[in-house]
Amino acid sequence: MIIKTLLVLLGFALIIAGADILVKGASNIAKKYRIPDVVIGLTVVSLGTSFPEIMITITSAKNAYHDLIFGNALGSNIVNMGLILGIIAIIKPVYLDRETKNIHLPLAIMATAVLAFMGNGLVGAHLQISRLEGLLLIAFAAIYFIVPAYKSLHRIQLTKHKARHTTEVISMPKSILFLLIGFVLLKFGADFAVDNAKLIGQEIGMPDSVIGLTIVAMGTALPELITSVIATVKGTEGLAIGNLIGSCILNLFLIIGLGAVINPLTYVPVFNLELMFLFGLTFLIWLFTYLGKRNTLSRLEGGALIICFAGYLVVLFH
Secondary structure, eight states: OHHHHHHHHHHHHHHHHHHHHHHHHHHHHHHHTTOOHHHHIIIIIHHHHHHHHHHHHHHHHHTTOHHHHHHHHHHHHHIIIIIIHHHHHHHSOEEOOHHIIIIIHHHHHHHHHHHHHHHTTSSSSTTEEOHHHHHHHHHHHHHHHHHHHHHHHHHHHHTTOOOOOOOOSSOHHHHHHHHHHHHHHHHHHHHHHHHHHHHHHHHTTOOHHHHIIIIIHHHHTHHHHHHHHHHHHTTOHHHHHHHHHHHHHHIIIIIHHHHHHHSOEEOOGGGHHHHHHHHHHHHHHHHHTTSSSTTEEOHHHHHHHHHHHHHHHHHHHO
């Protein structure tokens, strides 16, 4: 048990290190070719922090660990929207801009509803997400990912805003090497985390769904937590908010879609509790933008989110 626990921790450490190295390499390549910072944020940051979930999904799908895939995606979102967003708001009240309030939060609510419809057979086969539905989810993720980047580039061209020149931190060969090392660390980290977390859960009689919702979800949410807290402390909490909400949408569309394409996923109705809680939590955040100080998530509201997350854990283990 102790060795397996250490291997899970080692897996999470490799995932975090891999994501960090991957982001450094990709960021340097983007800066070398003078890709605007806003596009770097929309691509490298959001995808970089979602890579742990992606690698966990690939490993789990190949081994038919369907419950781990759903548990990881939904659990990571609940951690992001409840625990991490709550922590950010307590550190510093955060302003939610008009685009986040009117587009991204409603899209996050819609993504939760789409997954609920697919999983429960209101769209497609009952209690299964097919490869076709997986491709559709990936298409949704691609649209969500590409449209903001295109709009930002178009806006920059209209305003004749030139990308800020930055000094190259590492050479191009090193950047490519960083990408390769990052992928390798993520691959082995995901293998260590998934395989040993499943073995530990089996030894103590914990279902795969609970393993995914707790151990794996908390571990893969660490990059979002670290990135968001650092961004908030540095005064760029807007980046943290965008990263969290963007990661949540990518988790529901890209992660579940990718898993279904690799191996059609069997949906277990027990996850309806998580979907309802995530739907309600996201709706509550959207509602907070209209209460109190408009478009601002206060420390009190951040505390309320953390209490909701704690209440969810109590219900989960009850």
